[in-house]
Amino acid sequence: MNLSYWEIKTWFTEVDFTIVGSGIVGLNTALQLKNKFPSAKIVILEQGFLPQGASTKNAGFACFGSLSEIIDDLTTHSEEEVLNLITKRINGLQLLRETLGDKTIDYQNLGGYELFTKENEPLYNLCQEKQEYINKSLKPIFNDDVFSFKPNNFGFKNIQSRCCFNQFEGQLDTGKMMEALLHKVLSLGVKIINNCTVETYSEGTSDVKIKTNQFEFSTSKLLIATNGFASRLIDEEVKPARAQVLITKPIHNLHIKGTFHLDRGYYYFRNIDNRILFGGGRHLDFKTEETDEFGQTERIQNALERLLKTTILPNIDFEIDHRWSGIMGVGQQKKAIVKQLSNNVFCGVRLGGMGVAIGSSVGKDLADLME
Structure with a gap:
């Protein structure tokens, strides 16, 4: 790109911190850095025209x-690790709500429900069996029982007669959340450059040279917050995972309110603006969905539509209004990777599909690595 003297001087000279990714983590990192270093010059580089990945694409x-x-996590993680993960998510959600305010992000505590198919009776029985044990384990965090079982009063078909209710689960408006975060960051003087992809970087003694698809410049510190796209820049144990989503047109007298999980959370749906937003299904084709390319597949879209017709909205006429996908960052372990990679390069990635819950705290932890 043919940059002018003014552009170089104003945007790309004496940059203290450069953050790659303007999603939940990147923006929260910038907020925390401005709190720690009010006079710092901070530049955020974003590959999309809007924050890409999952931050503007999630449910x-x-x-x-x-x-x-x-219960599933306890088969691959210790109980201490699982409790730490849950604590991290709760604290992250609290930080998000404190940072932006419940009204701003349209936060609603309508509770969360887990449904169990008729075919998956073993999982249904296992959850009832483990409910008391899990509640007891979570008591020190919530000071109350988290999970209980309630009758299916929503008219769902082909599921067990009772569903698991989580009284502490809520929902928010993703668009309002990201708009508020962007406004807050920009108001502090942080510069966001969109449609700018970081191709490579090289570290010198006291700075990092960044090569993008548009220009090159140097920064004192480089912070990578690209989550599902992290493998393009760094060699850490994080893989992309695509999540496909659809939303119906408005449904008259929609009676479904809350957040809903199905099949160990691989499917999820909720109400929003008298519509049903429904996503998931990557477990039907893990290999294909291990990609950082946006798009939909016929196999998963058909499965989502079929479940809408047979299970979620039986006997209700509906139309699909829109479809999209987001890119998450996952790994064998669910703990986020927040670390110093070299003298002047750092990362905060692998949010494991819990970006809304932990993005704020991962951003704070990443900023706290700066001296």
Whole structure:
């Protein structure tokens, strides 16, 4: 790009911190850095015209894990690790709400429900069996029982007669959340450059040279917050995971309110503006969905539509209004990677599909690595 003297001087000279990614983590990192270093010059580089990845693509669940997800996590993580993960998610959600305000992000505590298919009776029985144990384990965090079982009063079909209720789960408006975060960051003088992809970087003694698809410049510190796209820049144990989503047109007298999980959280849906937003299904084709390319597949879209017709909205006429996908960052372990990679390069990635819950705290932890 043919940059002018003014552009170089104003945007790309004496940059203290450069953040790659203007999603939840990147923006919260910038907020925390401005709190720590008010006079610092901060530049955020974003590959999309809007924050890409999952930050503007997610379903807006303010959640920390369904009962079956927690039970499943206990098979691959220690109990201490699982409790730490849940605590991190709760604290992250609280930080998000404190930072932006419940009214701003349209936060609503309508509760969360987990549904169990008729075919998956073993999982249903396991969750009922483990409910008391999980509640007891979570008591020190919530000071109350988290999970209980309630009758299916929503008219869902082909599921067990009772569903698991989580009284502490909420929902928010993803668009309002991201708009508020962007406004807050820009108001502090942070510069955001969109449609700018970081291709490579090289570290010198006291700075980092960044090569983008548009220009090159140097920064004192480089912070990578690209989550699902992290493998393009760094060699850490984080893989992309695409999540496909659809939303219906408005449905008259929609009676479904709350957030809902199905099949260990691999499917999820909620109400929003008298519509049903429904996503998931990557477990039907893990290999294909291990990609950082946006798009939909016929297999998963058909599965989502079929579940809408047979299970979620039986006997209700509906039309699909829009479809999209988001890119998450996942790994064998669910703990986020927040670390110093070299003298002047740092990262905050692998949010494991819990970006809304932990994005704020990961951003704070990443900023706290700066001296």
